[in-house]
Amino acid sequence: MEEGEDERDAATQAFEGVRGELALLRRAIEGIAARDDRPEPPDYSETLAQITKLATGTYQRAEILRKAGEEEAVARQVAARISGAVAEDRQTVKTAAGELRDATRTLQGVTASVRRAEDQKRWVMLAAIGGIVAGMVLWAVFAGVVARAVPASWQWPERMAARTLAMPMWEGGQHMMRIAAPEAFANIAAGDRIVTANRDALAKCRKQAARMHKAALCTVSVQAEGT
Template sequence: MVQKIDATLQRADALVTAARDGATPRHVVDRIVAAGGDARAEDRRTIATAAAELKDATRALQGVTASARRGYEQNRWLMWTAIGGVVLGMVLWAAFAGVVARAVPASWQWPEKMAARALDLSMWEGGQRMMQAASPTAFRAIIAADRMVLANRETIEGCSKAAARTRETVRCTIKVGASLEEQQDSDR
């Protein structure tokens, strides 16, 4: 706007100079009107350009706002979809874990590993705990037999070798100590 005012002043100075040089009043008036018209036209062009730039900036801001809103909505949908997927996965795993575990090769030992993991024990300790819970009497018998075998290991190994040599059943004499119940009572 300062530039426009300077341009208008220069034109006015030109008119003053023209009036001194003997221009007629009508000629001076015509030149003033023409200079004013040019200035107003230039001002209109400047205002129109500023208005167009303002509209463009407003449109850009509206686009950014709409994009941010869409991004927030997409993130919210993504979060709910992820939560739903996790819940659905948990439900499906709970429903089909046993089926899947039994469908894989037995050498993978998935059911056994799942049981041990559920008990938070090693597979060996988990197996012992499950046997004891299933049948305490049978578990005590297994423990007693294990102790008997350990106590007579050398004798049993010798008998096994003799049976393998002769390829016949062999009689062996083993030593049997106090029963498991008696040992448990003495431990108490």
């Protein structure tokens, strides 16, 4: 900034010097004309025209130098401002880059924390599954022992079997008998049907046997198969 002002002052001083020299030259010419005692003083118009032309050219060149100095000073100011703006932008970019790095590190930390949390959840889930499997194995191995160890009135084996079949105890028992001995289960079912169909006759027969204190003959009806 100070260098531009010095150049502008130098150009102004040069311009003022040229102006002073032109004024001094004009006064000198006028003095020469005044001291000339000849009846017809010489015509200096052509000489003055040349001097004026030279002076005008000198003045114009000095003006050009002065303006050039001012323009250069302005250009220096603009360049200085641009340099300052670029420096500010560079600092802004540097600050933004630093903030971006900080945000990236923060995001990486959050990602690592989430990954650790997911790993912990995965381990907990695996441990839970392992515990369930181990419990099932232990229950399968020791369930019978435990069920037989409790009192028979608790009916743990029967309840466990029915729960395993997902059926009531009566239906579960029928299902197990049908699978274990199909023919025997068919006989039991046929006998149950006969008893159900002759319930009244069998009741009278039992009463008669009780009075006679011996076996009594009873008549029952049996339906044909498929009816």
